[in-house]
Amino acid sequence: MRASRILVRRRDFERFLAHAAPSFEEIAGRDARHPERAAVYGFALAPGGRDGGGDRRVVEVFYGTRHLEGRTEYVSRDGLPPRRHHRSVGEWGATLEYQRMDNGTVLCTLSPAGSENFRRHERTVFVEWIRATDRLRSKAMLERHWRLLASYMEVTSLEGEPTLTDRLRVGWVLFTRSRIVGKEYDAAPVRVWIWRLLTFAATVGLSGFLLALVQWIFSAPNPPP
Known part of the structure; x- marks a missing residue:
């Protein structure tokens, strides 16, 4: 009797969890523009997710958030004078995420950078369904995904300075991949x-x-x- 395909895929993803951080650190170290992005936004490699690393179904690679400005607003209250409220306005960076599904396959997605008043219409781009999970050990695939993240960050962030290659790469992905726009699934153009x-x-x-x-x-x- 053959081994359970789901268990094999889970083991592949467990190995990916263990080696994702050093693999992406090495890849990021070869990106000449990464230090500038990381200095402005911060950068994190989060096997297990950004919320404490407790979700062993997720690996996130993302640029962080930064403060843009403080704003003073007046909040109305029923029957009372408006209350002055101070809040911080920030920008968040782009995210590359790998999520293991129940059948063991892995969904790779991109989420754009943005701010309160400057954001893309797409919330998530479905980059790739990874059914042959042994490919998670492929440096070539991870490098390709990294280039997508880097270009997407340059195109969607306020500080981005996208090159023609960045724009063409992002344009091709948005043309050939499905995405979530608002709360609706949008098929690839x-x-x-x-x-x-x-x-x-x-x-x-x-x-x-x-x-x-x-x-x-x-x-x-x-x-x-």
Whole structure:
């Protein structure tokens, strides 16, 4: 009897939990622009998630938050004079997340940087379903995901200075990957365009076939008397 596929995938993810931090530290160390981003926003590698590291189904790689300014607001109260309230306005960085699902496969997602008044319309981008979880040991895959995170951070953050390569990389991902916009699932635009193209081709092809059939019927010689 073969080993449980779910258990094999879980073991792969446990190994990833143990080695994700040093792997991404090495990859980040080769990114010339990373120190500048980390100095402004902070940077964290969180096997087990950013909330204390207790969730062994999650690995997060993310840039942190920073203070932008303080604001004074007046909050209305029923029957009472407005109360003056001071609050801090900040910006958060982009996140690369790996989440193990119940069947052991791993979902890799990106979340954009943003602030209260400057944010992307997409909340989450589905980068990749990792079904062959032994690929989590692949440095090439992790480096590719890191480049996506770095470019996404440059494109979506207030301090970002995206290059043409950054814009093309992010544009391609947003065109070819599904995402969450607001609270709704939004299919990858490339799938929508392919479906429209196939529908148009089928419609035109059917119309052409029917036209040819009609022409053949009316051009056929009359049967002998």
